[in-house]
Amino acid sequence: MSWKMKLGRSWGRLGMKYKTYTMEDALETIIDYRGKTPKKSDSGIPTLSAKSVKNNNIDYSLCYYISSDEYKRFMVRGFPKVGDVLLTTEAPMGMVARLDRDDVAIAQRLLTLRGKEGVLDNEYLLYFLQSSIGQTLLRARETGTTVTGIKQAEFRKIQIDIPQISIQKKIGGFLRVLDKKIEINNKINENLLEQMKALYKSWFVDFEPFNGKQPQSWHQNNIYSLANIIYGAPFSSKQFNTDGNGKPVIRIRDLKEQRFATYTTEKHPKGYLLQPGDIVVGMDGEFRPYIWGNDEAWLNQRVCVFDNIRPEGKAFLYFTIKPLLYAIEQTQVATTVIHIGKKDFDAFKVLIPETTVLNRFDAITSPMVKQIISNSFENKQLASLRDTLLPKLMTGELDVSSLDI
Numbered sequence: 001m002s003w004k005m006k007l008g009r010s011w012g013r014l015g016m017k018y019k020t021y022t023m024e025d026a027l028e029t030i031i032d033y034r035g036k037t038p039k040k041s042d043s044g045i046p047t048l049s050a051k052s053v054k055n056n057n058i059d060y061s062l063c064y065y066i067s068s069d070e071y072k073r074f075m076v077r078g079f080p081k082v083g084d085v086l087l088t089t090e091a092p093m094g095m096v097a098r099l100d101r102d103d104v105a106i107a108q109r110l111l112t113l114r115g116k117e118g119v120l121d122n123e124y125l126l127y128f129l130q131s132s133i134g135q136t137l138l139r140a141r142e143t144g145t146t147v148t149g150i151k152q153a154e155f156r157k158i159q160i161d162i163p164q165i166s167i168q169k170k171i172g173g174f175l176r177v178l179d180k181k182i183e184i185n186n187k188i189n190e191n192l193l194e195q196m197k198a199l200y201k202s203w204f205v206d207f208e209p210f211n212g213k214q215p216q217s218w219h220q221n222n223i224y225s226l227a228n229i230i231y232g233a234p235f236s237s238k239q240f241n242t243d244g245n246g247k248p249v250i251r252i253r254d255l256k257e258q259r260f261a262t263y264t265t266e267k268h269p270k271g272y273l274l275q276p277g278d279i280v281v282g283m284d285g286e287f288r289p290y291i292w293g294n295d296e297a298w299l300n301q302r303v304c305v306f307d308n309i310r311p312e313g314k315a316f317l318y319f320t321i322k323p324l325l326y327a328i329e330q331t332q333v334a335t336t337v338i339h340i341g342k343k344d345f346d347a348f349k350v351l352i353p354e355t356t357v358l359n360r361f362d363a364i365t366s367p368m369v370k371q372i373i374s375n376s377f378e379n380k381q382l383a384s385l386r387d388t389l390l391p392k393l394m395t396g397e398l399d400v401s402s403l404d405i
Contacts, residue, residue, distance in 0.1 A: 018163050018396065024156035024353050026120040031078035032152045034089070038105060041067045050109035052364040053097045056179065056256060058086070063104075071105055080106055085126045090149025094138050096129045098122065106258045111152060118165055123172030131390040136340055137357060171393045172398040185375040188300040191401065192368045200319040203361060207277065208302045216356065221326075223348035227279075227306040231342075232299035233268040239327065240264055248297040250274055252282035255279040255303070258294045258376065272299045277373050283340050287325035289318050291369065293376020315365035316358060324348050370400035 023030075038047060043085040046063040052061075066074065089109050099112075107139045109398050110239050115122050134334055141154040162168065170360045202208045207215075223229070246265035252259055274280060278292045291314065300304060308317040325340070331339040353361075392398045 008135055013338055016244055016342050018161040020159055020161050021119070022156065022224055023158045023160060025298055026116060026160060026162060029078060029084075029112070029114035029118040031106060031265065033077060033081065033110070034152065035107055036077075037108060038066045038076065039070050041065045041070065044239075045069060045071045045103060045105050046105050047105040048086070048110060048249075049107040050091055050095070053086050053088050053095045053110065055259075056097055056126070057099045058100070058344045067317055071278060075105055078112070080104060080112045081114065083122050085115075085122055087111045087113060087127070087129060089151070089155075089156075091146070091147055093142055093149045094129070094135050098124055098126050103107070110156065120160075120162060120173055121165060121168040123176060124162075124168035126174050127172060127390060128394055131394050133391055133394050134160075167401060174400060174403065175386055175390070175393070178382050182379045182382050185379050187383060189372045189375050190252065192372055196315045196365050196368055197319060199361070200315070203357070204316075204353065205321075214351075215357075218351060218353045220349050221352050223306075223321070223350055223354060225309075226313070226320065226350055227308045228297070229342070229345055230272050230305040230307055231255070231269040232272065232301045232303040234301040235264055235266055235268055235271070239266045247273075249300050250280070250297045250303060251300045252284055252303055255280060255282050255290050258290070258292065258380075260294070260297065264289065264298065271345045272305065273297065274299050276288075276377070277369065278312060279308065279314060279403065280304070280322075281306065281321075281325065286338075287329045288342050289322055289325065289371055291376075293316065293373050294380055310358070310362070312362040313358060320350050321348070324350075 002311070005295065011014045014303060037267055040047075042065065044065045046057065046060055047066050048060075048063050051059075052062045080099055080102055082099055084099045086097050086106070087110065089111055091109060113122075113125060115125050119224065129138070131329055137158050138150055138158075140157075141158060142150045143154070163171075207213055232250075238353065240262045241264070242262060242321045244263055245262045248260035249262045249264050250260075251262065273296045277292065280292050280299070281287060281304050283304060300377060306317060306321055308314055310316075328344050330338055332340075344371050389398065
């Protein structure tokens with residue numbers, strides 16, 4: 001094993017020592033349930049698969065369940081622990097997250113990783129695998145044609161340059177501060193949405209401020225009394241790029257994370273530039289409204305915007321269309337992917353309260369919507385800073401040895 005020294009240019013003067021290990025030598029545990037599928041149950045122990053892990057997060061709503069007996073029968077290759085790093089091996093390959101609970105089962109297409117004490121810190125490993133350096137090393141050993149991925153045997157051979165454990169913990173701690181702020185902002189946004197949802201239900205479903213009865217002056221109308229619907233344009237995929245050339249194009253897959261993955265230099269004559277605060281909906285697969293919290297981007301086909309007629313009425317529009325969209329999603333039956341379109345929107349009937357009531361609701365909720373958008377923008381800036389610093393921290397270009405973390 002070779003030693004090397006890199007001089008930091010920003011946060012330290014002493015430089016950092018690195019030692020080269022294979023993943024096999026640096027890890028205490030690699031748990032792989034490739035080739036094993038547990039019997040599913042309606043309830044019991046949550047079971048994670050590759051689709052549950054994305055962008056440093058675990059989405060437990062996407063897990064399925066197995067019984068306690070099946071858990072004991074199935075989990076014979078090892079049990080996960082809090083703090084373990086999860087790595088998706090295919091479809092997609094290279095997503096990572098850190099386990100925050102151990103009462104879970106791990107299914108196929110996920111590796112559970114645990115660093116050797118004193119050699120490889122789990123938090124450092126998490127960020128290393130996230131970094132452009134780690135992603136390049138993973139891709140260099142992926143195999144397959146239609147679906148590419150990395151096998152455990154190949155993962156074990158990856159060589160990683162590791163600084164001493166104290167430096168690893170400082171790097172992980174510094175990056176964790178950024179991710180913690182992102183997590184706090186996300187929780188604030190979730191709380192704000194819940195507050196607005198509760199208020200909407202109280203006023204416009206249960207009619208609590210109106211003695212539990214719908215006021216006679218309120219009336220039903222079509223969706224176009226609240227919003228214009230703008231449809232995305234069919235941008236040419238031949239002009240798409242991932243190098244940042246041109247403007248970003250938002251596709252259905254980009255809505256949940258609100259990240260820019262695809263760009264185009266094309267200027268489509270029917271193109272619409274998505275704006276911060278727009279209420280955007282995907283029209284295939286699942287029909288969920290999102291309050292857009294990123295910079296402007298082209299709206300691709302099969303994505304639409306509900307452009308509210310009343311500028312301050314975003315919250316009322318959002319919570320009005322959400323159950324309507326969900327109802328369509330639940331009633332559609334398809335063998336592949338379900339779709340929604342103009343015919344469905346034309347059939348939407350909405351309750352229109354008095355203007356004075358709407359104005360009161362807007363006065364309460366509009367600042368909340370603006371805070372959600374502001375927090376979303378801050379998260380994008382924090383994530384960009386983290387992703388910019390990651391490779392510099394991993395290579396020692398930035399030396400954290402003098403930081404008090």
